Amino acid sequence: MADGKKKEVKKETGLGLTFKKEENFGEWYSEVVVNGEMIEYYDISGCYILRPWSMSIWETMQAFFDVEIKKMKIKNCYFPLFVSSSVLEKEKDHIEGFAPEVAWVTKSGKSDLEVPIAIRPTSETVMYPYFSKWIRGHRDLPLKLNQWCNVVRWEFSNPTPFIRSREFLWQEGHTAFATKQEADEEVLQILELYRRIYEEFLAIPVIKGKKSEMEKFAGGLYTTSVEAFIPNTGRGIQGATSHCLGQNFAKMFEINFENEKGEKGMAWQNSWAYSTRTIGVMVMAHGDDKGLVLPPKVASVQVIVVPVPYKDADTQGIFDACAATVDTLCEAGIRAEADFRENYSPGWKYSHWEMKGVPLRIEIGPKDLANNQASIPFLQLVRAVRRDNAAKVDISRDSLMEKVKDMLDDIQQRLFDAAKQKRDACIQVVKTWDEFKEALSQRKMILAPWCDEEEVERDVKERTRGEMGAAKSLCSPFDQPELPEGTACFASGKPAKKWTYWGRSY
């Protein structure tokens, strides 16, 4: 506690970041999520507190996604946090993937439980025994459920706020269909929603594609994902996944139904999820040496209005002008707030809200007020400062709403464009192993022709093992460049079957 207090005081006197994004990305990230008030470190390693500043971003994405899946007739439910070991271990590939990370409850109060109980790392095995119970005839299909919940994966490798934590928030959708075609279609519909979360809300470009056999969901048929890339670390990051589970779980959990003709069928299942990891990717993509940079669509405060009083100025007049500005913007549906705190200088407030990444700052001071017509106790001209590029624009009162809206739209678009430009600059097409090695050493997102053999991916991992971590396939993009007949796999020399992205990853 004492240490914490000391650190806080230091933060208050020197608002800036100690680390620079380009120089020490890891430390910069840890510092910016704390100083931007997104995260507080918690006294249990790998667990983090989501403060209101990040929680509101999660809620914005949640509001969007929840409406969209309800349009698709997916219904929310809530299954227990706990799962018995017998059920958890029913699907062997699946449990193999998760077993080392499962947290076990063995005691309540001072008593030992009769059998240890697992905390869900994901809910396939929690839910599917009940799918089996609820699905009997074709009229019970499709069954489309979703839950918003916490899950626990007790990982030991490098915990990182949002990106890799022992507990995290997510939604997990679990659906069952009579036909593979319906399942296939839904996989892509959901993937498109994930793309929209990244691109339209978080302003981060992602690549839609299919995971390799090695990287697919344990126990599933195939996995699709949206993949982002962090230029600073040269690592890909799986943004969200939409899995077709095929009939594998249906077989294990006996999810059968009678079709129209009275024949027995087995359900086709999907599961799909995105998590609070999204927020971490956003911080990494847009943040800079002054702190967070929030895309307007997810910022809980889009515009911060700062009064700039001067010794001889009409302070009350300035404050009134700020309040009126906030009201005007809020009426137009813009999320605006004024920072009226006393004993903080305007300069301190600028730094504070820059650290928190508010997209637009409006400054109102005597200079602006001087432009007033004497009879109107309100501003005629205000100064707006963009967080993304520090551009300063003077806006007249008449066009305030309109201009602010335009600027917010422009910031949203520019953040995406800038992130895309940086990401695109990292993409390197290679055709040979030497080119691949070179591109990897340059921390690229590598697009290479691949034979699509599991053995070869294993071999790539083996041959690139090192301090930075091995390379692996990220995804085979749905949007495939032309693959000329006879193109060889970059790693095996065998005939290539597809273009695939490779790289180090989170």
Next chain:
Amino acid sequence: MADGKKKEVKKETGLGLTFKKEENFGEWYSEVVVNGEMIEYYDISGCYILRPWSMSIWETMQAFFDVEIKKMKIKNCYFPLFVSSSVLEKEKDHIEGFAPEVAWVTKSGKSDLEVPIAIRPTSETVMYPYFSKWIRGHRDLPLKLNQWCNVVRWEFSNPTPFIRSREFLWQEGHTAFATKQEADEEVLQILELYRRIYEEFLAIPVIKGKKSEMEKFAGGLYTTSVEAFIPNTGRGIQGATSHCLGQNFAKMFEINFENEKGEKGMAWQNSWAYSTRTIGVMVMAHGDDKGLVLPPKVASVQVIVVPVPYKDADTQGIFDACAATVDTLCEAGIRAEADFRENYSPGWKYSHWEMKGVPLRIEIGPKDLANNQASIPFLQLVRAVRRDNAAKVDISRDSLMEKVKDMLDDIQQRLFDAAKQKRDACIQVVKTWDEFKEALSQRKMILAPWCDEEEVERDVKERTRGEMGAAKSLCSPFDQPELPEGTACFASGKPAKKWTYWGRSY
């Protein structure tokens, strides 16, 4: 699994309930929550699956409450599920209250954790170390946070769906103020929101009041609550609680601040919560021998439209009329659906939706269609059947929207009135121990003058111990009847200080 399937088939052939509410309340309740598709029993005792039919009720209440607390500038956040034992045990009274029910994680994968980690039973001790960190000056106050989450209390007494489960969903608000007055005010503001949830949404009358010293929140200063009563079992049930924690936790966790004058102050804190228990109280209050009865304000389907085809009738015409009716109602903001399933008779569908408690059923068949003007492929008259009182009303097409809205409002009001009438009939005013004993044996909610001494409450518990469970104080209502000078305590004969409700409780 095999057992489950057998039970399901039975359910499909005989839709009704096996047990009657008046005859065997406990069995009736277990059956109605399952057959109404609110709950599925889970393979870990005390854990239940919330199916979409109950989850949507939770979401409706959540939407209301979340907006209201945001108006109060309370912000959502998310703290970890896990808490270290050292922090959990910091406040002695508090941990004494919760210790026996705490679930402990001791293993991850196959490894033992260095120290066992608790799962939150509530988050005071999870959050307050960080309140201490974040609050330094008076400008950091008030700090007002809320989280929507799951909590775990590993109780061994009688698990009951919604009412008493080992994991449940709730919101927990945690706030800190510079003055007691602000804390006191918020306690009541929140309590009023809880009253509205029960009375305006769930149509259940509650009594606002203060808990006795014995029944207050472990470690707090005082507890207020809304108390409901279940006439069938003669038990009170704590609906939701709004606690003023005073400065007790602030002392333990060092939540201090410097005030305007540079003096050191200690924060005043509140915590408040309501949970999925609300849904159970609703089922108990309104359900009947045909199944659930949902108040329109929380029903995810307010109107179910059932086509009633006949051999020679124009089936397509009937289906079209149903679809058009649903569209009309949905456009008016009414949550309406049609049940077009084939191979189920209209009679089966009536029973099915009655079991699920849909407030209003609209039947559309050839009789209604016959009233059509030939050129208009639509109904002129439909039959509406109320779930609450089985009343049948024929509504003309012209006034459909308006009439349905009125009926839904009327159902909402009548459910509340009926529940209040039943609850009020259970309230018994007593003045002596003999009257108290008699009223208790009649399963009443007993209002008695009390000396407000902890020792006396302990004694009442002791003297009423028995198979049915001991009596305890439910609350001292804020709305106090006159207490004539010299009135004696019903239990001790000492001078009474207040009127207090007593009874057995959940």
